[in-house]
Amino acid sequence: MKKLSIFFLFICCGTVAQQVYVSVDKNGVPLYSDRQLAGAQKLDLKVSPQSQPPQLNSSDLRFNALNRADADTRTYQLKILKPETESTVFSNQGEVLVQSQVIPALTSQHKLRLVLDNTQQSPVQQSNTFRLLGVERGAHQLQLQALDQNGKLIAESSVTTFYLRKTTITSPK
Numbered sequence: 001m002k003k004l005s006i007f008f009l010f011i012c013c014g015t016v017a018q019q020v021y022v023s024v025d026k027n028g029v030p031l032y033s034d035r036q037l038a039g040a041q042k043l044d045l046k047v048s049p050q051s052q053p054p055q056l057n058s059s060d061l062r063f064n065a066l067n068r069a070d071a072d073t074r075t076y077q078l079k080i081l082k083p084e085t086e087s088t089v090f091s092n093q094g095e096v097l098v099q100s101q102v103i104p105a106l107t108s109q110h111k112l113r114l115v116l117d118n119t120q121q122s123p124v125q126q127s128n129t130f131r132l133l134g135v136e137r138g139a140h141q142l143q144l145q146a147l148d149q150n151g152k153l154i155a156e157s158s159v160t161t162f163y164l165r166k167t168t169i170t171s172p173k
């Protein structure tokens with residue numbers, strides 16, 4: 001494999017190695033070199049010109065640059081719609097459905113994550129709806145965060161406080 005990769009290196013670097021020679025060792029394995037060894041034969045290599053990338057006109061370049069810049073500098077407004085601030089969620093299973101709003105819509109490069117009580121609660125995702133399970137009763141704080149393609153925080157919502165209440169025998173409501 002090493003010998004084969006050396007051969008391809010010689011082929012690809014036609015301007016560096018002008019001549020390539022091949023010989024066969026006692027085991028019948030071809031050996032490639034840029035020097036003529038005893039019994040080596042010169043190979044005729046035809047190097048094709050490297051293919052050029054397609055040419056873009058100036059309007060294509062301007063459009064692509066604007067899209068990249070727009071995606072990188074986009075300012076999001078994030079808001080948690082449900083549960084509402086200071087509201088009470090009733091769930092014996094500790095299930096909380098979180099709905100949020102993102103303006104403008106996320107680009108494909110950007111993702112959302114949900115933070116509950118200063119701990120990340122969800123994998124990063126594009127959807128603005130989250131389902132939390134196993135939330136304990138009591139007061140909780142939620143925050144929505146937007147991340148760029150490198151995981152860098154680019155926007156966050158204000159903190160929403162809600163209360164989870166579980167129905168018990170001693171306190172039915």
